[in-house]
Amino acid sequence: MRYCQAYPFSIVPPLDRFKLASRKASPAYTERTIYRPLVLLAPAITLGVITDAVFNFSMVVWLVAFVILIACWGLLWCQQRERIASGTLLFAVLVLGGMLHHVHWNLYRSTELSRGLSADKQPVALQGMVLDYPRFLPARPPGSAFEFEQPNQWKVPFRIRQIRNGATWEAASGDTEIYVSGDELDVRPGQSILVFAQATCSEGALNPGEFDFANWARANRRRTFLRSGFPECLKSTGMTPQRSPWDPIRLSRQYVSRVLVAAIPPGLDGLAETIFLGRRERLADETDEAFRQTGTVHLLALSGLHLGILAIFAYWLLRFLPGPVWLPAVCLLLMTVAYVVLVDARPPIVRASILVGAFCVGMILYRRHMFWNSLAAAWILVICWSPTEIFQAGTQLSFIAVASLAWLSGFQAMIKKPDPLKDLIEQTRPWPVKCWRRVVRGFGSMFVASLIVWLVTLPLVLFHFHAASPWTIVLSPILIIPMSIALAGTLMLLVASLAMPMLTPYISWVVSVPLWGMQETVTWTQQHAGFTLWSAGPPAWWVIGFYAVAATVGWLMITHRVPVRWSTAVVAAWLTVGFVWGTTQAIESNTRDDLVCTFVSVGHGTCVLVELPEGRNLLYDCGRLGSPKRACESLSAVLWSKGIQHLDAVIISHDDADHYNGLPEVLERFSVGAVYCSELMEKIPSDLVSSLLDDIRRRGIPLRSLSAGRSLSAHPDVEVTILHPTRKGVLGRDNANSLVLLIEYQGRRILLPGDLESPGTESVIVERPIDCDVVMAPHHGSRHSHADSFYQWCQPEWIVVSSGSRDILGPVIAKPGEPVWLNTAASGRIEIRLSADGGPPKVTSWRESHRRR
Structure with missing residues (x-):
């Protein structure tokens, strides 16, 4: 009956018994048993979540399995077969994890609005309730000449209740956020409003390796996106605002935000809100990018580090409170819970709050808490709160970093050997020397910890983000000091704003100065010593x-x-093993004998990757209408999924930003052998093209011109020929002088015409007809390009449209002899594979179900 003595208040037998040998002064070993049941429960419930995410079993299967396992556990426990019963209970916990994920991922109300939406915009009239104060998103100046300026916006948390269907209102449900363009907006939590907006349901990834917004929205159970063009699209229904128990929290959050904006100088208030509230809406893009490129973005993501700093500062002050010994721990526990609720209970904060809470409970009960058991409890609580959080990069990195630091602390304690002589010498040193040595040892320990965390998290960082910076090893320990001062100062500022408002202008300097130091340090490092490692990442x-x-x-x-x-x-x-795998992949790429042409889905734009035999790679355009960063990210995802980190040649078809505005960031991430453009584009460039060409020359990349009749010596069996334009070009817009590229391999041809239109089209089709297998639709399939005569000239079997509109397609049912149409907006990434035996092209798309014949 030893189990009953270990667990006097539980009928559950222990799940875990770790026997650790602790060395005493004598050479003998004393064996002691430490119970950490949650350390086994955490991986069991995690495995259940992963199982449902991979296999998506029905709820009936999970329920039946759970009932059977619980019944077996009860029977085995009654028979006192404790070990088998414990294993059965672990399997029941695994099944419970699968049930939690299934409910979170699949079960929605029948009135859920997102069930009837698609990725296409749809006008809707909705009635519902405002959940929280709207957040202001100030317009940010374009980061480069290739970006568009966005208007001021508001983000309004909203709960849907009804949708208008004709003249009647029908029940609807779902929590979402409304993005409203405008400078002023007057809505408040609990207010019932009528909303006129464009509604969409986020679509999935269109390219392999790309971030899947649909999965992210589904994981957060907010699949509906609403956008309104004017503040007048949100109208009050006149109903009395509803009260909620969460109103004090919302009011407190709004008050903290107002205090920070009023007290902190412009340009730093966004950084203050980011590190204290976790709100990055006001953070300047250039500041955010500087933290990312220096590897210190984890200081911006609200995590356990921030809560730990605040807890240490608060506990140091609370120790001076008169009262019993446990009073500071109780106050710290209450403050921790309040802060977690204030910042929306983010998973890293929840994890840190459990660790702090365990410390406080231990202080109150005069018991020493077990770190690994507390960490496992935090992981289990995160899964119960939102099972899909364990697949998020931030959650994974947060827990791994804390586990690494805990392991390092234990390892250092294990290898540390006390030396009485050194301790005696240390006590005899003058106090300035003691202080200096303590500071040096402290920084040394912080740098070691930073190095260990960077090394341990590096594979996961490269897997998720494909970028890492060694600067984080040096900057993280340095920036923790001003960040700690800023967080402590923010806490003092909030207390002063309530108790002694006249002191807030003076205390604001305690926050502003360290924030300025952080920002300037990171910005200077990025501009003068930037060093970012871009990599395809491990599998x-x-x-x-x-x-x-x-x-x-x-x-x-x-x-x-x-x-x-x-x-x-x-x-x-x-x-x-990883190195050998990477070497094997590189060898296979260099010995490949087929040609692969990939049309990357970038929206309204063009990006075509041509993988030549024996591992050489050619890129034809990279740009899109709108955000150039999105074009670069889509291409980067495709390149990294293929393990490509070098482009032998980049060809710019013509002077339209939606064909090249993604190239500046591509040049940051990948090495490029040479860049080609037409002679007209190089001799008479626009301002944007001049900026791009100057950037190319500054990087030392060879810049060469092309014209009709020339060819590229890419591979002995591959002919890459320029069909248009001539050196003088034709009259008309830049589109008419697009570089037309013909790729031929083993008798099969692929034609890339850019945005070719009249009179350039006529200049091409007067030449001898060329029978092509695959042709990219000129000018993104626009009817204004008058491409019918062009298609008759080249007689394609497949026509690929690189567009952001799903409506641009050929006939639903292709007649014999007519080409098959594919659209990157509907099918996602489209891949054409030409084999070495000269067989028909093998055409595949990322979404096979969208292929239309």
């Missing part, structure tokens, strides 16, 4: 294996079960 199987190996080796090292040298050898062996 998912290797990342999972790395952390499994690291966790196992770390546990074995900390428990003295394996020597450090053997642990290092195991980790090195797994790194070697």
Whole structure:
């Protein structure tokens, strides 16, 4: 009956017994048993979530499995078969995790508005309730000449209740956010409003490796997106605003935001809101980008580090309160809960709050809490709150970073050997020397911790973001000091604004100065010593294996079960596996004998990647109408999914921004052998093209011109020929002088005409007809290009439209002899594969179900 003594208030037998050998002064070992049941429950429930995410079993299967396992557990426990009962209970927890994920991912109300929406905009009239104060999104100046200026906007949290169908109102549901263009907006929480907006349901990824907005919205259970062009589109219904228990929290959040905006100088108020409230709406784009490129963006993401700094500062002050010993711990616990609610209970904050809460409870009960059990409890709570959070990069990095720091602390304590002589010498030193040595040791420990966290999280960072900066090792320990001062000053500022408002102008300097120091340090580093490593990143199987190996080796090292040298050898062996895999992939790419032409889905724009035999790569255009960053990200996702990090040549078809505005960022991320454009484009460039060409020359990339009749020596079996324009070109717009590229391999042809239109079209079709297998629709399939004569001239079997509109397609049912139409807006990435045997082209799309014949 020893289990009943260990768990006097529970009928559940222990799930975990770790036996650790603690070394005493004598060589003998004393064995003690430490119970950490949550350390086993956490991976069990996680495995259940992953199982449902992969296989998507029905709810009936999960329920039946759960009932059977619970019944088996009860029977086994009654028979006192405790070990088997514990294993059965673990499987029941696994099934519970699958049920939680299934409910969160699949079960919606029948009135959910997003069930009837698509990615196409649809005008709607809705009635519902405002959930929180609207957030102002100030217009941000374009980051470059290739971007458009956006208007001021408001983001309004909104709960849908009714939708108008003709003249009647029908029940609808769903929580969402309304983006309203305008300078002023007067709505308040609990207010019932009528909304006229364009509604969409976020679509999935259109390219492999691209961020899936549809999955992200579904994971947050906010699949409906509403956008209104004017503040007048939101009207009050005249009903009395509803009260909510959350109103004090919303009012407090709004008050904190107003205090920070009023007290902190413009340009720094956004940074103050970011690190204290986790709101990045006011943060300047250039500041956000500087933190990203220097690898210190984790300081902007509200996490356990911020809560830890505030908790340490608050506890240091609370110690001076008169009263019992447990009073500071109780006050800190209440403050922690209040702060978690204030910042919307983000998963990293929830994790940190549980650790702080466990510390406080231990202080109150005079008990020492177990860190790993508390960390497992935080992970389980995050899963119960939102099962899909464990797939988010921020949540994964937060928990891994904390686990790494905890392991480092335990490892240092294990290898540290007390030396009485050194301690005695240290006590005899003068106090300035003592202080200096403590500061040096403190910074040294922080740099070591920063290095360990960077190394441990590097595979996951490269897998999710494909970029890393070694500057984070140096900057993180340095920037923690001003950030700590700023957070403590913010807390003092809020207290002073309530108790002594006359002191807020003076305390605001305690916040503003360190924030200015952080911003200037990061910006200077980015501008004068920027160093970002861009990489395709390791495959998912290797990342999972790395952390499994690291966790196992770390546990074995900390428990003295394996020597450090053997642990290092195991980790090195797994790194070697990754290196061998990458080398094998590179060899396979260099020995490939087929030609692959990939039309990347970038919206209204063009981006075509041509993978030549034996590993050479050619890019034809990279741009889109609107955000150039989106074009670069879409191309980058495709390149990284293929393991490509170098482009041998880039061809710019003509002087239209939606064909080249993504190139500046592409040049930042990938190495480029040479850039080609037409002679007309180089001799008579527009302002935007001049800026781009200057950037290319500044990077030392060769810039060469092309004209009709020339060809590129890409591969002995591949002919890349320029059909248009001539050196003098033709009269008309830039579109008429687009570079027309003909690619021929083993008798098969692909034609890329850019935005070719009249009179350039006539200049091309007067030449001898060329029978092509695949043709990109000129000018994104626009009817103004008058491409019928062009198609008759080249007789394509496949026509690919690179567009942002799904409506541009050929006939629904193609007649014999007519070409098959594909559209990147509907089908996503389209890939044409020409084999070395000269067989018919193999055409595949990212969304096969959208292919129309």
